[in-house]
Amino acid sequence: MSTVNVHQKAHGQTEEARAERTRGGQAYRPHVDILESKDELILVADMPGVKHDNIDINFEEHVLTIQGRVEPRYGEGVNFLLYEYGVGDFYRTFRLSEEIDSTKIHAEHANGVLTVYLPKSEKTKPRKIAVTASA
Amino acid sequence: MSLIPWRNKKEDGGAGQLTPLGEFRGEMNRLFESFLRDGFNFGERATGLPSLLSNWGPAVDVEETDKQIRVRAEIPGVKAEDLEISIRGDALVIAGEKKGSEERSEGGYYYQERRFGSFRREVTLPTAVDPDDVRAEYANGILTVELKKSLEALPKKIAVKAT
Numbered sequence: 517m518s519t520v521n522v523h524q525k526a527h528g529q530t531e532e533a534r535a536e537r538t539r540g541g542q543a544y545r546p547h548v549d550i551l552e553s554k555d556e557l558i559l560v561a562d563m564p565g566v567k568h569d570n571i572d573i574n575f576e577e578h579v580l581t582i583q584g585r586v587e588p589r590y591g592e593g594v595n596f597l598l599y600e601y602g603v604g605d606f607y608r609t610f611r612l613s614e615e616i617d618s619t620k621i622h623a624e625h626a627n628g629v630l631t632v633y634l635p636k637s638e639k640t641k642p643r644k645i646a647v648t649a650s651a
Numbered sequence: 652m653s654l655i656p657w658r659n660k661k662e663d664g665g666a667g668q669l670t671p672l673g674e675f676r677g678e679m680n681r682l683f684e685s686f687l688r689d690g691f692n693f694g695e696r697a698t699g700l701p702s703l704l705s706n707w708g709p710a711v712d713v714e715e716t717d718k719q720i721r722v723r724a725e726i727p728g729v730k731a732e733d734l735e736i737s738i739r740g741d742a743l744v745i746a747g748e749k750k751g752s753e754e755r756s757e758g759g760y761y762y763q764e765r766r767f768g769s770f771r772r773e774v775t776l777p778t779a780v781d782p783d784d785v786r787a788e789y790a791n792g793i794l795t796v797e798l799k800k801s802l803e804a805l806p807k808k809i810a811v812k813a814t
Contacts, residue, residue: 627789
């Protein structure tokens with residue numbers, strides 16, 4: 517099993533990748549926003565340089581894993597004047613509660629940003645109970 | 652999610668008392684650590700300003716070949732039409748605005764790590780470039796700008812005559 521250190525870009529935080537990865541090397545932890553709306557949680561992750569086909573989202577035992585494979589961008593013999601960002605895959609896991617309806621998770625990807633929609637399950641949604649008047 | 656850095660008591664000059672020298676040393680240690688961590692990327696963390704106030708700029712790579720200069724910038728989540736690229740003197744200026752995701756939120760944030768707001772980055776170019784021959788492309792959150800070196804900047808071979 518290959519363990520991979522996951523770095524957060526420009527933050528220097530690392531975490532050990534929990535799952536086994538088939539590709540070694542450096543992986544980055546994408547920056548995310550998680551928002552809540554009435555019906556769902558929305559996870560927004562910045563993953564610059566990842567192509568649509570190279571995104572892998574997995575949900576297993578309450579753990580949501582997002583992975584993005586980044587193709588190496590540089591050829592040999594390039595003279596760098598500035599080299600500010602590292603190139604590597606993106607990897608991050610999230611533990612979700614049972615209140616998420618995992619069968620309805622869906623995602624979209626645009627401009628290097630991955631958005632994952634995590635609908636709340638029916639039983640956790642607030643419900644109004646109608647009161648019938650009985651005479 | 653904001654974390655307050657845990658500070659070693661020793662940095663405070665011991666016993667929680669702030670001596671000027673201890674304070675100075677602590678400050679230097681923090682600066683040094685932040686430099687080791689972030690390098691020259693003096694962003695929000697280094698300046699202590701919230702992202703809306705600090706004029707942040709994206710991270711860039713600059714490569715040089717014989718005939719051209721290629722600049723790449725990581726700018727996820729921007730529309731191509733919201734990017735403004737210009738050449739000013741010997742610098743390439745990348746500016747734009749990244750929109751936050753708050754308009755979709757009704758119940759607030761659990762995590763907020765992504766940066767948004769307007770950004771601007773000036774990259775000094777190593778040689779003169781032809782301002783009329785610049786190509787810019789934006790795909791999957793990466794902006795690539797290719798600039799051709801101007802004729803005066805291209806290396807010229809000078810023949811040496813034997814006398």
